[in-house]
Amino acid sequence: xxxxxxxxxxxxxxxxxxxxxxxxxxxxxxxxxxxxxxxxxxxxxxxxxxxxxxxxxxxxxxxxxxxxxxxxxxxxxxxxxxxxxxxxxxxxxxxxxxxxxxxxxxxxxxxxxxxxxxxxxxxxxxxxxxxxxxxxxxxxxxxxxxxxxxxxxxxxxxxxxxxxxxxxxxxxxxxxxxxxxxxxxxxxxxxxxxxxxxxxxxxxxxxxxxxxxxxxxxxxxxxxxxxxxxxxxxxxxxxxxxxxxxxxxxxxxxxxxxxxxxxxxxxxxxxxxxxxxxxxxxxxxxxxxxxxxxxxxxxxxxxxxxxxxxxxxxxxxxxxxxxxxxxxxxxxxxxxxxxxxxxxxxxxxxxxxxxxxxxxxxxxxxxxxxxxxxxxxxxxxxxxxxxxxxxxxxxxxxxxxxxxxxxxxxxxxxxxxxxxxxxxxxxxxxxxxxxxxxxxxx
Amino acid sequence: xxxxxxxxxxxxxxxxxxxxxxxxxxxxxxxxxxxxxxxxxxxxxxxxxxxxxxxxxxxxxxxxxxxxxxxxxxxxxxxxxxxxxxxxxxxxxxxxxxxxxxxxxxxxxxxxxxxxxxxxxxxxxxxxxxxxxxxxxxxxxxxxxxxxxxxxxxxxxxxxxxxxxxxxxxxxxxxxxxxxxxxxxxxxxxxxxxxxxxxxxxxxxxxxxxxxxxxxxxxxxxxxxxxxxxxxxxxxxxxxxxxxxxxxxxxxxxxxxxxxx
Numbered sequence: 001x002x003x004x005x006x007x008x009x010x011x012x013x014x015x016x017x018x019x020x021x022x023x024x025x026x027x028x029x030x031x032x033x034x035x036x037x038x039x040x041x042x043x044x045x046x047x048x049x050x051x052x053x054x055x056x057x058x059x060x061x062x063x064x065x066x067x068x069x070x071x072x073x074x075x076x077x078x079x080x081x082x083x084x085x086x087x088x089x090x091x092x093x094x095x096x097x098x099x100x101x102x103x104x105x106x107x108x109x110x111x112x113x114x115x116x117x118x119x120x121x122x123x124x125x126x127x128x129x130x131x132x133x134x135x136x137x138x139x140x141x142x143x144x145x146x147x148x149x150x151x152x153x154x155x156x157x158x159x160x161x162x163x164x165x166x167x168x169x170x171x172x173x174x175x176x177x178x179x180x181x182x183x184x185x186x187x188x189x190x191x192x193x194x195x196x197x198x199x200x201x202x203x204x205x206x207x208x209x210x211x212x213x214x215x216x217x218x219x220x221x222x223x224x225x226x227x228x229x230x231x232x233x234x235x236x237x238x239x240x241x242x243x244x245x246x247x248x249x250x251x252x253x254x255x256x257x258x259x260x261x262x263x264x265x266x267x268x269x270x271x272x273x274x275x276x277x278x279x280x281x282x283x284x285x286x287x288x289x290x291x292x293x294x295x296x297x298x299x300x301x302x303x304x305x306x307x308x309x310x311x312x313x314x315x316x317x318x319x320x321x322x323x324x325x326x327x328x329x330x331x332x333x334x335x336x337x338x339x340x341x342x343x344x345x346x347x348x349x350x351x352x353x354x355x356x357x358x359x360x361x362x363x364x365x366x367x368x369x370x371x372x373x374x375x376x377x378x379x380x381x382x383x384x385x386x387x388x389x390x391x392x393x394x395x396x397x398x399x400x401x402x403x404x405x406x407x408x409x410x411x412x413x414x415x416x417x418x419x420x421x422x423x424x425x426x427x428x429x430x431x432x433x434x435x436x437x438x439x440x441x442x
Numbered sequence: 443x444x445x446x447x448x449x450x451x452x453x454x455x456x457x458x459x460x461x462x463x464x465x466x467x468x469x470x471x472x473x474x475x476x477x478x479x480x481x482x483x484x485x486x487x488x489x490x491x492x493x494x495x496x497x498x499x500x501x502x503x504x505x506x507x508x509x510x511x512x513x514x515x516x517x518x519x520x521x522x523x524x525x526x527x528x529x530x531x532x533x534x535x536x537x538x539x540x541x542x543x544x545x546x547x548x549x550x551x552x553x554x555x556x557x558x559x560x561x562x563x564x565x566x567x568x569x570x571x572x573x574x575x576x577x578x579x580x581x582x583x584x585x586x587x588x589x590x591x592x593x594x595x596x597x598x599x600x601x602x603x604x605x606x607x608x609x610x611x612x613x614x615x616x617x618x619x620x621x622x623x624x625x626x627x628x629x630x631x632x633x634x635x636x637x638x639x640x641x642x643x644x645x646x647x648x649x650x651x652x653x654x655x656x657x658x659x660x661x662x663x664x665x666x667x668x669x670x671x672x673x674x675x676x677x678x679x680x681x682x683x684x685x686x687x688x689x690x691x692x693x694x695x696x697x698x699x700x701x702x703x
Contacts, residue, residue, distance in 0.1 A: 017701050026611055073700075077544030080697040092544070100542050103457070105464050117453035118545060 006089075007202045008052035008075065008171060013084035015045040015070050015226075044070040045226045048084070052171075057203040059217030059234060061210070061241050067226040068206045072173055075204060090170025093119070095161075104149035108140065108159050111148055115163060130166055137192070138162035158185055165192050171202045190216070191424055210238050210314040215422050243283065243311040273372045279303070280326040280372055283311050290412035297333055297365075297392050297408040301326035304417065307376075315379050317421040318429065325373045327392055329365035336362055336394045336408070338373050343387045350381055350434055354393070356405075380435035383421035388414050443689060446546035454549055458556030465557075480517070480565035484572050487512055506576045507664065513569050514663040515632035515656045518591055521562035522598040522652065523623050528554035529602020530609050531616055537703040547699055548692065551606050555599040562591065573663070583662050590658035590669060593681045597651065600684030604691040610702050611695075630656055651680040 018039040020026045025038035045067045052058040062068050073079035074086055076094040101115040112134060116126045135144050138158045143151060151159070164172075174193075193216065197203060207213055213220060213234055220237035222230040222244075230240050284301035303324040306312040315321050325338045339354025355362055355373065365371060391410040421428060429435065447454065463472055491509040532550040533540060540547060566587075574580065609615040630652050636644070647653045654676035658669035669677070 018698070023612060073542070076542075078540070078542055079700050094542075094544075100539055103460060105460065114453065114456060117450065117456065118539075118543065120449050120545070123452050 005053045006051045007054045008050075008058075008089075008204065009085070009087040010051070010075075011049050011085045011087075013045055013048040013071075013074065013086060014043060014082050015067070015074060015079070016082040017042045017044060043226055045074075045081075048223075048226075048228050050221055050228065050231055052202055052204060054202055055197060055200040056219065057197055057205055057217045059213045059220035059237070060204065060206040060223060061208070061213060061220060061237060062223035062229075063244075066223040068223055069175070070226075071223070072175060072204070072206055075171075076173055088171055092171045092173060093164055093167055093169035094173035095164055095175055102148050102156070102160070105147055107147055108138070108144040108151075109135075111159070112163050116167070119167075121167070125167075134162045134166050137165060137188070154185075161185070161189055165189070165196070169201070171204065172196070173204045173206075175206045194424065210241070210418050210420075214238055214314070214420065238314060239310055239312065242313045274374050275303070275324050275372050277301070277326050277370055277372055280324045284326075285313075285414055286411055287414065288411075291410065292412075293391075293407045293409040295408060296330055296394060296406075297336065298328050298330065299325055299338070299390055299392050299409045299411060300328050300370075302390055302411070302414070313416065314418045314420055317383055317419050318378055318380050318435075320376050320378045321417065323375045323377070323390065325375070325390060325392070326370060327365075327373065328370045329367055331367045333365040333394060333408075336365070336392065337405070338362075338375070338390065338392045340375055340377065341389045341391075342377075342381070343389070344382075344433065345384055345386075348433075350386065351377075354391070379417075379419050380430070381419055382433055383419045385416040385418050387416050390414065443546075443548060443692070447549065447552055450546065450549045450552075454553050454556055458553045458560060461553065461557050462560045476561070477564060477568070480561075480568050484513055484565070484569055487516075488572065488576075506578070510569070510573055510576070510578060511635070511660060511664045512633055513572075514660045515630075517562060517565050517569060518594055518656060518659050519627065519630070519632055519652065520565075521558040521591075522594055522655075524561065525555045525558040525595060525598035526602040526605065527616070527619055527623075528557070529599065530605040530619060532602070533606050533610050533699060533703065534613070540700055541703055547607075547696065548603050548688075551599060551603045554602065555595050558598070559592075559595055562595075566591075569663075578664075581666050583666055583668055586668055587659065587662050590655050590662075590677055593677045594652075594655035597655065597677075597681040597684045600681065600686075600688040603688040604684075607688075607691045607695050607699060610699050626650075626652065632656060651684075654680065 019042055020039050029036050029038050048067075048071065050058070060068050060071065070079065072094065074081050075088065076092055078094075101118040102111045103114060106114060109131065112131060113123075113126050117123065138144065138155075138161075140151075140155045140158055143155055144159075148156065148159070172193075190212075193203065197216075203216070205213070205217055217234045219231060220234040221228055222237045222241050224244065229244075230237055280303045281301040283303040283305075285304055286299070286302050303326075304312065305322045305324070306315055307320045307322065309322075312321070323340055327338060337354045337356040337360075339352060339357070341352035342350045344350050355375075362371070362373070389410065389412045392408045393405045394408060396404045396406045462476065465472060465476060488506060488509040491512060492506050528535075529551040532554050533547065536550045539545065539550070570580065570584075605615050605619070629646065630650055631639070631647060636647055636653075636657075639647070654669070654673045658673055658677065661667050661669055661673075
């Protein structure tokens with residue numbers, strides 16, 4: 001790597017916040033001229049070092065509160081580091097700023113000028129040609145000359161995004177803002193981002209959108225509690241992140257687990273578990289946030305993997321996701337079933353099916369017995385984020401209606417799981433929420 | 443600090459103008475209200491102090507002189523308090539920008555100073571018109587007037603900036619300011635001429651930072667004489683001291699402002 005190609009260099013970066021219990025303490029500290037320290041420190045970032053080369057797209061992922069936004073703000077210059085060096089060659093522009101500088105009383109056109117001057121660009125930077133490009137890209141018609149306060153939120157985003165796309169900085173910092181706006185506009189933005197990347201613009205990209213991360217980033221840094229946990233291939237970083245998310249939760253479940261049942265191991269099929277219960281438990285994604293049921297059986301753990309067996313919260317469209325249920329019977333279970341439901345961003349049930357509907361009769365379980373059930377589902381659903389719920393049930397007592405049953409244990413609001421598709425590279429295999437089986441008559 | 447202000451000059455001036463025009467939100471005649479306010483005030487002062495109280499300044503002058511004297515001191519004073527008060531609140535008001543944008547903190551205080559300047563320019567222009575109508579004709583000395591007033595606003599900018607920084611950490615500053623301004627107003631010869639102060643108290647005005655600026659405006663506008671040499675020194679001293687204080691406070695606390703907002 002040529003050193004002159006390094007455009008962002010961060011070395012030993014740390015950011016400490018001073019937390020005062022009481023504002024008077026700060027006054028006392030000031031009065032003491034720095035001799036007293038009545039504050040508690042909180043390090044939002046510590047020992048973070050990385051380099052970004054020209055034309056590279058550097059991704060940053062991590063859980064909420066891991067320090068990602070603090071890092072962005074420091075890179076942008078909107079916050080000062082406590083220790084370490086941050087060196088950025090050239091002009092940085094951040095989408096954190098997306099529309100922040102817009103004044104509601106000014107028109108779109110005036111706001112472009114105004115924001116440019118706010119960001120310290122010279123007055124003649126927004127020339128007629130640049131303005132024309134911005135107007136064309138935003139594609140909001142006559143609204144470009146209407147006051148911004150009349151805009152819908154979509155138009156607002158379009159204007160802001162278009163402006164930033166044409167300001168030609170050396171480094172672009174992009175955060176979640178990318179996920180707003182309609183899909184057509186975001187496609188256009190993704191294409192534009194790729195075009196800029198090819199032209200040598202450097203990107204630092206922070207997102208929870210693991211799809212976008214994998215499709216755009218060259219290298220990804222995983223931030224964990226303010227420290228850099230991993231830097232490397234996007235795929236690896238995303239997998240580490242997904243398994244980290246599972247790991248953090250499985251700790252709790254392991255504690256809840258009753259040691260007496262450990263001995264009661266029996267396979268559902270062929271005298272052997274399809275996956276060792278401890279593996280399911282270790283990688284469980286259950287969060288216990290929303291749970292109900294009549295009891296009788298418990299889903300004690302759930303593991304989600306892709307077809308390669310790696311824990312994941314991200315699959316390609318059409319790729320299969322595997323759900324491993326660890327079920328423990330509290331009493332004798334007869335004619336029982338487990339199932340899965342998938343919900344979209346608006347909470348619509350996209351698809352749900354259980355083992356009974358698959359025509360499978362699960363073997364009876366004795367009280368205290370455990371079973372591992374694996375379900376595999378090709379996710380032929382529209383790209384995006386989904387949540388899912390899992391449940392375990394048995395026939396309702398005394399009811400012969402085949403569609404009635406009783407819930408033993410139900411876990412809601414699990415996930416999310418992302419379905420990814422690269423619109424730029426390939427043809428989307430279907431339109432709509434989910435794919436139905438269709439073929440041409442001969 | 444100055445370089446930052448220069449770089450963002452067009453933003454500051456443009457947004458100050460927008461801020462001034464839209465000071466009365468949602469009102470179509472915003473600009474009208476901006477003018478009506480000082481017109482009303484000047485007219486009332488003229489009427490009340492000329493017809494009702496028929497106050498007179500020592501050293502003569504027509505019947506309107508006292509009211510004009512009052513306005514000459516009061517309008518710059520108002521602009522100063524406005525700049526300091528809004529300047530002190532500027533960081534909190536613009537927290538959304540400061541938390542996200544790599545802009546120099548003090549441009550928001552500068553914007554408030556510019557808003558106050560626009561207001562002052564308009565109200566002084568109105569006062570000049572009133573003055574001419576009443577027979578107090580402009581002289582060459584009036585051309586000097588902008589200089590003390592700009593120095594006064596620089597002074598106000600410095601104070602506003604220093605207090606604005608402190609206000610981020612102790613939001614009581616804004617409240618305290620109202621009290622301070624009330625006391626300070628009556629300690630400054632605005633509604634009364636300095637000559638009526640008892641000799642034992644006259645020395646106080648020499649330590650009043652606002653006095654040289656107000657005095658200059660009154661001298662030029664009412665007494666038709668340029669400020670004396672000592673007054674000039676005092677004005678330069680106070681505005682420089684205020685900027686120095688602001689630079690010191692900002693330098694010490696700059697790194698923490700955005701953390702605390």
